[in-house]
Each structure stands twice: as C-alpha cells, then as structure tokens.
Amino acid sequence: MTDCIFCKIVEGKVPATKVYEDELTVAFRDASPASPIHILIVPRKHIATLNDVSNEDAILSHMGRVAKKIAQQMGVADSGYRFFINVNRGGGQVVFHLHAHLVSGHDLGSVFLKMAVFAAIMWRKLVNTFKRNKY
Ligand code: 5GP
Numbered sequence: 193m194t195d196c197i198f199c200k201i202v203e204g205k206v207p208a209t210k211v212y213e214d215e216l217t218v219a220f221r222d223a224s225p226a227s228p229i230h231i232l233i234v235p236r237k238h239i240a241t242l243n244d245v246s247n248e249d250a251i252l253s254h255m256g257r258v259a260k261k262i263a264q265q266m267g268v269a270d271s272g273y274r275f276f277i278n279v280n281r282g283g284g285q286v287v288f289h290l291h292a293h294l295v296s297g298h299d300l301g302s303v304f305l306k307m308a309v310f311a312a313i314m315w316r317k318l319v320n321t322f323k324r325n326k327y
C-alpha cells in the first residue's frame with residue numbers, strides 16, 4: 193500500500209531500528225516506546241486490522257512465534273512481557289497495518305549500562321585506596 197508507513201518500513205523506504213526479519217514479518221523498535229523494550233511485529237503483507245486476517249492465514253501464530261524469539265533474544269522471555277494487538281480506533285489502533293506490540297520493562301542494554309557504571313565506580317574506589325596507601 194503506497195500511503196502506509198509500516199509498508200514503507202517493511203520496504204526499507206522509511207528508516208526504523210529493525211530487530212528481526214523473516215519471509216513473513218519484520219520487527220522494529222517503536223518510535224515512541226512505552227517501555228525500555230517496545231517492539232512492533234508487522235506482517236510484510238499489508239493487512240489493515242486483525243479483523244481482516246483470513247481464516248486460512250497463519251500470520252497470527254507466526255507473529256506469536258516471532259514475539260517469543262525476540263523476547264528470548266532480549267532476555268525477557270522468562271521475566272515476562274506483554275504481547276497485544278490494538279484493533280480499530282476504539283481499540284487504540286492508530287496505524288492501519290496489522291501489528292503486534294511486544295512490551296517489557298527490562299532492557300538488557302540498560303542493565304549492562306548500570307553494571308558498567310557500577311564497575312567504573314568500584315574501580316575508581318579501588319584505585320584511590322591504592323593511591324592513599326601508596327602501594
Ligand atoms: P497502534 O496504536 O496502532 O497499535 O500502534 C502504533 C504504534 O506505532 C505506536 O506505538 C507508534 O508509536 C508507532 N509508530 C507510529 N509511526 C511509527 C514510525 O514511523 N516508526 C516506528 N518505529 N513506530 C511508529
């Protein structure tokens with residue numbers, strides 16, 4: 193679809209931070225994340241809403257499997273995450289290209305950052321102790 197922002201992201205015409213791609217879906221970071229981890233999983237094929245998925249289409253189960261994989265990759269599969277689809281305006285849907293949200297409060301990136309800051313502080317303390325005691 194020519195005027196669909198998610199079709200343009202799928203086609204690479206609009207930039208997005210992609211975290212996963214396969215023959216049926218593309219997943220990328222939400223531009224306005226509600227949590228440290230907020231990924232959108234979209235089918236390559238333009239389907240406007242969940243209501244437009246045909247009975248024969250296996251896309252929903254595939255999107256679920258993709259969510260599971262991404263959650264594992266990001267280290268939140270066990271701690272937990274939310275996986276949901278907004279349907280139509282009353283259901284909070286703003287972009288009319290089917291997409292599932294994967295949302296989790298934990299971000300391994302920020303965990304590593306905190307660990308790095310902690311390690312730097314401890315290292316500085318250690319160095320200062322050595323200097324004071326003139327080893
Ligand atoms: P909806 O409310 O339709 O379920 O969710 C649409 C989501 O798409 C929103 O969370 C919004 O922040 C995100 N979004 C809208 N436009 C863009 C965009 O151009 N790039 C990215 N990465 N996310 C977008």
Ligand code: ZN
Pocket residue numbers: 193196197198199200237238239288289
């Ligand atoms: Zn589209």
